[in-house]
Amino acid sequence: MLKFLLKRVSHMLGVLFVISLVIFGMVKSMPGDPLNAYVGQGVELTAEKRIQLEERLGLNAPLPIQYGKWIGRVLSGDFGESITYKKPVKDAVRPFIINSFILNIGGFILAFLISIPVGIMSAIKKYSLFDNFWTVFSLLGVCLPSFFLGLLLISVFSIKLGILPINGMITPGKNSVGIDKILDIGKHLVLPLTVVTLSSLASLVRYVRNAMLEVLSQDYIRTARSKGLNARVVIYRHALKNAMIPIITLIGFYIPALFGGATILETIFIWPGIGKELYSGVMSRDYNLVLALNMFFALLTLLGNLLADIGYATVDPRVKIIERS
Template sequence: MKQYIVRRLLQMVPVLIGVSILLFTVFAMAPGDAIDSMGLERVSAERKAELRRMYGLEGPIHIRYINWVKKAVQFDFGNSIKHAQPVSQVINSFVWNSFMLSLTSFILSVLIAVPIGVMSATKQYSGFDKFFTVFALLGISVPSFFFGMVLIKIFAVDLKLFPVSGMITSGVKYTGFAHVLDVLKHMFLPLIVLTLSSVASLMRYTRTSMLEVIRQDYIRTARSKGLKEKVVIYKHALRNGLIPVITILGMHLPALFGGAIITEQIFVWPGIGKVALEAIQARDYPLLMGFEMLLAILTLLGNLIADITYSFVDPRIRLK
């Protein structure tokens, strides 16, 4: 196991180098830069050139990339042009807000979707299965921005039960439990939006995987031995049925830290997704480069965690 993990970690190095080269090249070749988006029409060309040199936006691409790598290996991703702060500091300031929202949605999605998916598979074509099939299709089909606006209209504007936007109440400094309650009230509506779409997709994956497993020969053999249906489903079938689901869950790791751009924008949630969208609009390439590399690392780690989890779910799988 240790050798497998070490080997996989070493294999990540060339992958990350390739990703960094691709991202840096795309950002460098993109038309315009942060200086162009600042609205400096009245500033002289000499001053603009000075600003580009100061932010490292001039020179051959390969030289700029080498300079970026030298700093990146020391966890220095440069300074954000929009925020005038180190990239690592900007990411650290906002990523935990997204993590709190996404992790809560992730836990709720798993607790809701997996049991419903298992029951839908065991009760195929029943009223229960048909109802949640329609629910899943609606959850997948309805755009998150539309659903978010509907929730704001009903629960924030009409009923006035929850705040419209933000993470805390402006102008009020709550402490202790009152602060936690204030954050939970602001988090409720965006949490519903994220959870609905996650539950819908994860529920369908679980149902499909379980349907394939319960039709296999060893499940029929277990039933022929007189085992209880709950034992057959939850001890024998579910473990194998969870393997594709684990793959999907492993891909959720970057999403936990990557934020939900649309949802955070609708509810003005101060997360990293909203910051990344603003960085795109401002052409803040140093911040985008650092953020995308973080997502690349988390994606590789998510795949590794999923592969390791396979061996615990299914004892037949061995990591070598």
């Protein structure tokens, strides 16, 4: 397993280097003047002041030198200064990353915990009322855009019923602390977390159901049943482990996709996450902030693939055999 992990990590570092080159080039080719964003629109800069700011922000050197300095700082944990927040990028984005993890990973875990038993039951009771209900639910969930579902929930539970906050993370003007602050955040989290959970749940249920149906039709499952093994043992010990292989593939791509697609949802609920912050950074030409967040998305995608590879090696013995050969 150690050899397997070292090989995957070495590949990941090479891919991450290439991605950093592409992202740096794309961000630097963005239209607009970052100095105007730094000093504010409408502020006139003298030639001397512009030269001083360009030197301070590292914008006066050729692009290869800028990249070399930037990647050197990144390797030491310094992502530069945010021209929007006037402070180091790592300090500016830390709370937004935490907020996005609370929302997206929380929703994905809930969806995963629900989809496994529901998908298994749908496969066992194929074409039953239970299976038909979840089939219709999955189709609606896949077809229904998350922003529309979010607006619908806001209309019902916030505007008409008035039982949940419309948006934000905390109640404005309410300086609560301790357990009161946690409860306040939890109340604001209900609607966006529900949207993330339902959006993920719709497709996950279908994947689990289809994977289980395919495994349950295999010869070794029929053999296990013909030997008189308990149905629970056949399903959870023999079938589920093999059915998890395609699901692990989905999880590897699903986690980074949640963060990448959170921009619209975080904008609707005004949730202070990295999706909304990335959009604001692009609009304000905050190069260092955009670079840091895009590298975060790239690293998250590669880590998702690494987790999928580890999952393969855990549930599929064929991977171990291939690695030894």
